[in-house]
Amino acid sequence: MAKKETLFSVLARLPWWISVVVAGVLFAIVRTFLPDIVAAASALPFLGIACYAGWRQLRAPGTTDVAGTLDKIRGMAWENFSAVIVEAFRRDGYTVTEVFKGAVDLQLDRNGRVTVVCCKRWKAAQTGIGPLRELLDAKKAREAAECIYVAAGDFTANARTFATEKSIRLLHGTPLAELIARVERGKRGWFRFR
Secondary structure, three states: OOOOOOHHHHHHHOOHHHHHHHHHHHHHHHHHHOOHHHHHHHHHHHHHHHHHHHHHHHHOOOHHHHHHHHHHHHOOOHHHHHHHHHHHHHHOOOEEEEEEEOOEEEEEEEOOEEEEEEOOOOOOOEEOHHHHHHHHHHHHHOOOOEEEEEOOOEEOHHHHHHHHHHOEEEEOHHHHHHHHHHHHHOOOOOOOOO
16 A cells, blocks of 8 residues: 655655745735734744755755765675665664575565565666566565665666566665665764765
8 A cells, every 4th residue: 555645745855945935825825814823833834844854955965975975885895785774774664684595685574564675786887677577576486565676876778667667666876875874874883984
């Protein structure tokens, strides 16, 4: 069952200033009909979302940070990369089991839903359909609900289309850099960028 989107969850992903504009417009409209205090109260949640979105955007890596982070990821030893990915998924609330069998490296469990993850080919400059097919077969064999393919490189156009058609989540680029940055902020001894 897909998660329902709310106005606040959408605004939280947009630039912070959009929530400020929404708050201003809402304040102006409500103020024409009701007292200023009511108008201010109606705009306040949107200002809160603006603060939250701004805080997230300040913590998100910039374009040059993403490229640098991805380069550093490609230079990591498998043991370090695997440990960082395991820690990142644990922080996201998953129970992580290291599998390292065939196309599956990790099995994630959360709320009774199983997700299989492949991340052993993270250094490949470009990934084609082959590894995605292997992961999809492993997903079916394990009766998993979802599958995730992790890569520091890019994907061919055919691989992207295949992933979209088969509902394979591709974790690469900015989302991967953000995931790694969250772990890096935890300053674990086995993983440091700086």
